[in-house]
Amino acid sequence: MEQRRLGRTSREVSVIGLGTWQLGGDWGDVPERDAFAVLDASVQGGVTFFDTADVYGDGRSEQLIGKWRRSNADAPLTIATKMGRREPQELKNYTRANFIEWIDRSRRNLQMDTLDLVQLHCPPTSVFRSGDVYDALDEMVERQMIAAYGVSVEEAGQALTAMERPNLATVQIILNAFRMKPLDEVLPAAVESGVGIIARVPLASGLLSGKYTAETQFAPNDHRSFNRHGEAFDQGETFSGVDFETGVEAAVAFSEYTPEGVSTAQAALKWIVEQPGLTTVIPGARNPEQARANAEAGDVPALGEEFHDRTERLYDRYFRPVVHSRW
Numbered sequence: 001m002e003q004r005r006l007g008r009t010s011r012e013v014s015v016i017g018l019g020t021w022q023l024g025g026d027w028g029d030v031p032e033r034d035a036f037a038v039l040d041a042s043v044q045g046g047v048t049f050f051d052t053a054d055v056y057g058d059g060r061s062e063q064l065i066g067k068w069r070r071s072n073a074d075a076p077l078t079i080a081t082k083m084g085r086r087e088p089q090e091l092k093n094y095t096r097a098n099f100i101e102w103i104d105r106s107r108r109n110l111q112m113d114t115l116d117l118v119q120l121h122c123p124p125t126s127v128f129r130s131g132d133v134y135d136a137l138d139e140m141v142e143r144q145m146i147a148a149y150g151v152s153v154e155e156a157g158q159a160l161t162a163m164e165r166p167n168l169a170t171v172q173i174i175l176n177a178f179r180m181k182p183l184d185e186v187l188p189a190a191v192e193s194g195v196g197i198i199a200r201v202p203l204a205s206g207l208l209s210g211k212y213t214a215e216t217q218f219a220p221n222d223h224r225s226f227n228r229h230g231e232a233f234d235q236g237e238t239f240s241g242v243d244f245e246t247g248v249e250a251a252v253a254f255s256e257y258t259p260e261g262v263s264t265a266q267a268a269l270k271w272i273v274e275q276p277g278l279t280t281v282i283p284g285a286r287n288p289e290q291a292r293a294n295a296e297a298g299d300v301p302a303l304g305e306e307f308h309d310r311t312e313r314l315y316d317r318y319f320r321p322v323v324h325s326r327w
């Protein structure tokens with residue numbers, strides 16, 4: 001699998017990583033055995049980058065990764081976590097003292113002395129503008145509690161604000177065939193600055209696998225049931241903020257021009273990998289089969305100009321008028 005430099009760090013990571021929100025909660029229950037099978041399949045497929053957060057299952061995702069790692073110490077992994085959503089998301093909570101407490105908890109959960117990468121987990125815009133916040137993060141690096149820091153953002157403007165900071169290593173943002181706004185300014189700014197781009201929700205919460213119909217139902221404790229309209233957290237995190245029925249229709253159209261021998265999900269991941277400025281894509285996987293197939297997307301042949309043109313036309317038709325100005 002192709003490896004790329006992870007932004008302003010000295011590490012290289014695979015172009016396909018693994019998102020591990022599924023291992024924690026909000027997507028229904030995943031037993032430990034199944035979680036380990038997902039991690040095994042990803043690493044066997046060449047994945048060297050895991051993304052987690054202190055809130056996924058209130059630490060369960062981090063703990064599972066920490067435990068799995070004990071028996072897979074040789075795996076050449078970079079583990080990114082996130083902090084900041086265990087308290088109300090207000091500027092006053094993004095303090096040096098809280099950072100120390102949150103990072104220490106993640107160090108215990110992940111069983112790591114120095115965390116590879118810690119991202120601020122979608123804080124409000126005021127946090128991205130605060131010099132005190134970055135000073136405190138710099139101190140965490142100096143103290144070797146973390147090796148590097150980045151931000152996870154909801155909106156392109158927040159990414160651009162954070163990227164003005166000299167020690168910011170990475171930006172995590174939603175980018176997929178149904179969410180193209182980051183291509184306008186964020187990815188070009190990343191190319192310019194050397195900040196790494198981590199693309200999350202790459203399958204629009206599964207829509208871009210092409211497997212759902214308008215009748216598909218999700219479990220009540222799956223965010224695709226309870227957050228469709230932003231009831232629990234930002235609407236953009238569920239189906240990329242697109243209306244489910246419209247997303248299903250567009251995914252059918254997308255799958256119709258997917259190259260032979262490549263699944264719709266793999267084409268969707270490869271489309272992201274081919275965007276200049278992109279570092280790694282972190283699809284979530286519910287089972288080892290998905291994890292394996294996603295890792296294989298790293299080896300899919302180039303999609304070609306016609307594929308990219310059609311995908312842009314699809315976006316213009318279904319999504320640009322409704323989502324482009326929002327995030």
Ligand SMILES: NC(=O)c1ccc[n+]([C@@H]2O[C@H](COP(=O)([O-])OP(=O)(O)OC[C@H]3O[C@@H](n4cnc5c(N)ncnc54)[C@H](OP(=O)(O)O)[C@@H]3O)[C@@H](O)[C@H]2O)c1
Binds near residue numbers: 018020021203289290
């Ligand atoms: N605020 C933040 O920073 C933030 C927010 C959201 C996500 N994230 C990170 O980004 C990661 C990825 O985003 P996501 O998990 O929300 O969405 P996603 O990767 O777009 O979608 C994941 C879903 O796609 C389906 N899927 C995955 N691989 C598949 C395959 N090969 N074939 C068919 N279906 C497949 C599965 O749906 P089924 O369950 O229906 O099978 C899976 O649950 C998360 O795990 C998390 O690490 C971060």
